[in-house]
Amino acid sequence: DVKVTQSSRYLVKRTGEKVFLECVQDMDHENMFWYRQDPGLGLRLIYFSYDVKMKEKGDIPEGYSVSREKKERFSLILESASTNQTSMYLCASTTTGGPYEQYFGPGTRLTVT
Amino acid sequence: RKEVEQDPGPFNVPEGATVAFNCTYSNSASQSFFWYRQDCRKEPKLLMSVYSSGNEDGRFTAQLNRASQYISLLIRDSKLSDSATYLCVVSWNNDMRFGAGTRLTVKP
Numbered sequence: 561d562v563k564v565t566q567s568s569r570y571l572v573k574r575t576g577e578k579v580f581l582e583c584v585q586d587m588d589h590e591n592m593f594w595y596r597q598d599p600g601l602g603l604r605l606i607y608f609s610y611d612v613k614m615k616e617k618g619d620i621p622e623g624y625s626v627s628r629e630k631k632e633r634f635s636l637i638l639e640s641a642s643t644n645q646t647s648m649y650l651c652a653s654t655t656t657g658g659p660y661e662q663y664f665g666p667g668t669r670l671t672v673t
Numbered sequence: 674r675k676e677v678e679q680d681p682g683p684f685n686v687p688e689g690a691t692v693a694f695n696c697t698y699s700n701s702a703s704q705s706f707f708w709y710r711q712d713c714r715k716e717p718k719l720l721m722s723v724y725s726s727g728n729e730d731g732r733f734t735a736q737l738n739r740a741s742q743y744i745s746l747l748i749r750d751s752k753l754s755d756s757a758t759y760l761c762v763v764s765w766n767n768d769m770r771f772g773a774g775t776r777l778t779v780k781p
Contacts, residue, residue, distance in 0.1 A: 602760070603771040661707075667715075
């Protein structure tokens with residue numbers, strides 16, 4: 561059974577803080593994704609990675625960066641958190657050659673005050 | 674125009690009812706189509722893929738209309754446990770686009 565885990569379910573940070581969100585998958589998937597989900601807007605892709613040390617910008621990369629040093633781990637970094645980054649953050653992974661089913665982590669609800 | 678559009682609902686139906694959702698997409702080059710289900714405060718999970726000829730999985734039927742660029746999901750004999758948000762997903766060149774979801778509540 562595929563498992564995607566995220567480091568925190570709920571997080572509260574102050575404006576200007578640096579925030580790290582971690583995602584780990586155990587299925588040896590090549591592709592990993594970071595989305596944010598906001599009411600009425602659906603899931604929007606922030607960044608994705610198709611291999612270790614590779615990254616590609618999604619639709620809304622501004623204010624975010626990512627790191628993929630190991631195949632199973634994909635980190636999302638908010639360099640200087642702002643209130644408009646308050647959202648649900650979802651990590652997903654899938655194998656290559658698709659599109660195949662994306663397996664999601666449980667999500668991190670981030671509040672920036 | 675959004676790339677993938679869904680009626681947000683909510684759809685409130687009694688147990689046993691049949692309910693249908695539509696989803697329209699803007700990119701005529703779209704290649705793959707899916708329905709995901711998302712329970713409250715949970716992550717999305719794949720419900721079913723949508724094939725060109727239409728496909729059925731138990732009480733769920735998915736259809737694709739390429740000419741009109743929409744996909745549909747039909748749920749028969751609704752159960753309380755079907756209450757969730759249903760996300761339409763459209764893919765082209767391995768780029769997946771999610772709709773904002775349609776919320777369904779099945780009432781006793």
